[in-house]
Structures are given as C-alpha cells and as structure tokens.
Amino acid sequence: MTEKITLTVNDMTCGHCVGTVRGALEAALPGTQVEIDLSAHKVSFTGDRTKGEDAIREAGYTPEPA
Template identity: 70%
Template sequence: MSDKTILTVNDMTCGHCVGTVRKALQDALPGADISVDLTTHKVEFTGDRATGEAAIREAGYTPEAA
C-alpha cells in the first residue's frame, strides 16, 4: 500500500466535511495513510484509488484528479 493518491474535493467546505471524508476513507481503506487539507481541498491517501474515490463519493463529495 505505498501508492499515494492525491485528489481535490472542492465541495469539502468545513471541519465536519473533513471528518466525514477522513472517516469514509478509514472505513474503506483500513490502515491507509490519510491526509485531508481543508485549505487546499486536497485529500491524500494510500491504498486502492478506486476504493478511495468510491468512499468519498458515497460520503456525498465529489473527488477529482488533483
């Protein structure tokens, strides 16, 4: 699980959003390294990109390539 994915999530607008995105990724990718930055709207994680993107979408957000 060393491949890092960086996505932009522009509809992540508050601290609650950050927590929701982080939890969705933690649930979908246990043990992944996860970084969520509200200021830049960047989400970085290790693990399967498709799984991470799907988890973010299921949480109600729109991930895009960074």
C-alpha cells in the first residue's frame, strides 16, 4: 500500500487554491489520491513526498510538515 502524506499548506485559502494544488499534485503524481481539507489547511496525497512538495511549491504555495 502506498503511504499517505499529509502536509499543512497555510497559504491555501479558497476553492481556487484547492483546485490549483489538486491539479499540481495530479499532474506531478499521476494516479495519486488527493484529499484536501481547506478549513484545516491540510493536503493529503499518495506517492512521492518530494515530488508532491515540489509540485505544491511550483504552484505557488508553501507546504509544511503537518
């Protein structure tokens, strides 16, 4: 089973941000399962942690350990 990674993304503040982060993760990690809790600023995904963090950064957001 693939490990689920959960990160805090405090600068993700609206539905548009959620879509941007989700799209970045899905593009970087094809087949990943993405779960986003906007109110808690949490992003969970499966796959390569480094690729996921890099994708979130490239989308303009700041991932931090949850």
